[in-house]
Amino acid sequence: QVVDGTEIPSVQQLQWYPSGDGYKLGTDRRTLRKSSALEPLHKWMMLHTDCGNITRQEAVSMVPPLALNVLPHHKCLDMCASPGSKTSQLLEVINESLGNSDEKGEGLVIANDCDTDRAYMLVHQCRRINSPLLLVTTHKGQEYPTVLPESMSSPIPSSKLERSNGIFDRVLCDVPCSGDGTLRKTPNIWGKWGIGSACSLYPLQIMIAQRGLRLVKYGGLMVYSTCSMSPYEDEAVIAEILRTNKGSVELVDAREFVPQFKARPGLSHWAVLNDYDIPKKSQKEDAKESEGDMEVEKVTESTDNVAELRGMERCLSMGMREYKSYEDVPESLQRKYRPMIFPPTDEEKEWMHLEKCLRCLPQDEDTGGFFVATLRRVVPPELQEEANTTTTTENNTVEENVEGSDSKGEELVTTEEPVGRKKFARGERKLIDFQQWDSEAFASLKQFFGLEDLTGEEFYTREDFTSGNNKNAGGGNNSKSVYYMPKSVRDVLRGDTHKRLKVVSAGIKVFERSAKGAFAGGGDCGYRLMQDGVAIMAPFVKTRKVGVTIQDFCNFLGGGLVSFSTLSKETLSVISAMPSGSLICYYDFNPQDVVEGAPSIPLPSKIPRFHLVCWRGQSATLNVMCSKTEIESVKHQMDALKVLRPKISAKRTAAAVPQEDNSDTVPVNEQEVKSECADETVDEPATESCDTVNTESEKVCTKED
Secondary structure (H helix, E strand, O other): OEEOOEEOOOOEEOOOOHHHOOEEOOOOHHHHHHOOOOHHHHHHHHHHHHOOOOOOOOHHHHHHHHHOOOOOOOEEEEOOOOOOHHHHHHHHHHHHHOOOOOOOOOOEEEEEOOOHHHHHHHHHHHOOOOOOOEEEEOOOHHHOOOOOOHHHHOOOOOOHHHHHOOOEEEEEEEOOOOOHHHOOOOHHHHHOOOHHHHHHHHHHHHHHHHHHHHHEEEEEEEEEEEOOOOOOOOHHHHHHHHHHOEOOEEEEOHHHOOOOOOOEEOOOOOOEEEOOOOOHHHHHHHHHHOHHHHHHHHHOHHHHHHHHHHHHHHHHHHOOEEEOOHHHOOHHHOOOOOHHHOOOOHHHHHHHOHHHOEEEOHHHHOOOOEEEEEEEEOOOHHHHHHHHHHHHOOOOOOOOOOOOOOOHHHHHOOOOOOOOOOOOOHHHHOOEEEEEOOHHHHHHHHHHHOOOOOOOOOEEEEEEOOOOOOOOOOOHHHOOEEEEOOHHHHHHHHHOOOOOOOEEEEOEEEEEEOOOOOOOOOOOOOEEEOHHHHHHHOOOOOOOEEEOOHHHHHHHOOOEEEEHHHOOHHHHHHHOOOOOEEEEEEEEOOHHHOOOOOOOOOOOOOOOEEEEEEEEOOOOEEEEOOOHHHHHHHHHHHHHOOOOOOOOOOOOOOOOOOOOOOOOOOOHHHHHHHHHHOOOOOOOOOOOOOOOEEOOOOEEOOOOO
16 A cells, blocks of 8 residues: 555564464554554554554564463563563463463463553553463562562472572563664664663663572573663673573573574674764764665675674774773773673683574564573582482472572572662552452352352452552452452462562452442342453353353443343343342354354354353343443454344333333442443334444444335
8 A cells, every 4th residue: 555655565474473473564653643544454453452452562572572482381570571562472371371270280470660650551551461360560670579489488498409499480581771773763862872871781781680590490491682782781791691600591592482583693792882982963973974884784794794894993983992801991981891791702602602692683574673582590510419319309308408508509599688679668668469358258259159169269359558549448348349369379479478579460350349239129249240350250150140142142242231122032031030230141152143144264163252241230121341442352353253243222112021120220330331331321213223333433233224
């Protein structure tokens, strides 16, 4: 398509992304937003982003999670997670383990950010995926507290090997950087960029990466990544990690996890330069003057060495200074230019294998610039004998006195707080506190919904100390919201006996307290189900769950109030016999329900089941308790299966069953949802039906011919 005189390529599949799930747009974000010709595509993307069907991000930033080689049962830590695109990638894999009852158990993703506001933004972004296997915290990455599951927190392991071992199978360190790899999409960075910015971030990057290694298991992987091409932030950091942890860390070639992705090998030599004396203006002018030369170098790979020499000559002619070694650095600059920033010696190059790093250059895959390195933590030689004993003898506890130990294995992980961590009083630092839900309140809810295979330990209430209006204070029946916590999340919360974790979000909301008086005339337990957690709770709910026909389900997708007069006899007989309160209406896909004349599609291997949370009122109506976004998400899934059909509206005067009351008692929250979900609260006359989709109102509704 041609937009403003420029031809825009069609959407292309990323051949290097596993399972073919990655796609690339042929235009930039600004053009997509501003161009009227691309408005339908922009609206479509916004809708599916809100529904959680797609996640938009820079293509090359998808590489670090792939380089981790994550499996569904893994426990993962994303140390610098905001805004959450990489966390979303991890969750897509980890979600496959939900409900896993084998010995591997369920996976877990802990997403962390040092800034509390960004951590809450992270919660908002990941909420689209709707996963209970996510726990969000806010800590400085270099000071992240030791996290122990409940089984390891007490008693303290007696062996050095166990005590020095982390709990995470995978750790992602996408550290703060100068960002020069994004010059292509944000060229204004060039006017501010300088070598000093890369050098100043180097110590922080080292500390975050070292802390990440202390938290990963033996045999586990950690990925270090930046969106910078500066070797001071990339290979220099990796070289220092390998140097200080020699024998307990090794580089892994991540190309085996993304074999089709084009990437250059890591550098083993680089020049250390000083550009402090060069004004930014001359830097810009030199860039303009050398544009032609740079273009030639970009396309002529055989002249790499010549280009490097020319580049060095250009830098020196601009007034930059080169330091051959740390001894050449002036004393006043030695705090900036540390010994570790210089390239490794010839002897170190042989065993470090820095060529295993991935340097992702923009011209190779038409992306931004990125650096990725995968590290594996291995058992250090001094603990190897104990490791061999542990693997050959089951349940053999090695009794050792570890007081005063200074081995590398013991140094890597400790149950104490990281060195230099500021000590906070508990009340000063606590943001959100999750507590076990009251057993008496759960018993009432269990009886009403017929919950099976649940003991109540899965449910927690949340106390928010950042808000003056804390509606969950007091717990028990006073709790406004109830959250479902899978075992992997519960283990972390229970293992945090010293309350070191500053938790922002955990689990997923599954119940919310109804308004007072909403259940006065029925047998309601006082809580209603939430659409966010309906897929998790539906298998456990036995008494408040109704299977409906395809037409009934499509009627519910209109949102708002649904009259009993529009329901099929099978659905009506079940719902009308229920007392008022929350319930689940579900539809199981049937190939016979495909709309006549629709093009044939490949049938799914597993029969999809669609759920909607509704409220059975005290009169002959049902209220769909879902937001417009949630309804649209279900609509698009059903439309893809070619079973979505028009809504049948009710007669204004018809009454399918005797009304018990002239007015429904609807919970306050339900009234709010109703106003969001439906554009009309009065049903259309029965003489009108729907056969086409009205994109203006996002309802399925037009008059018959």
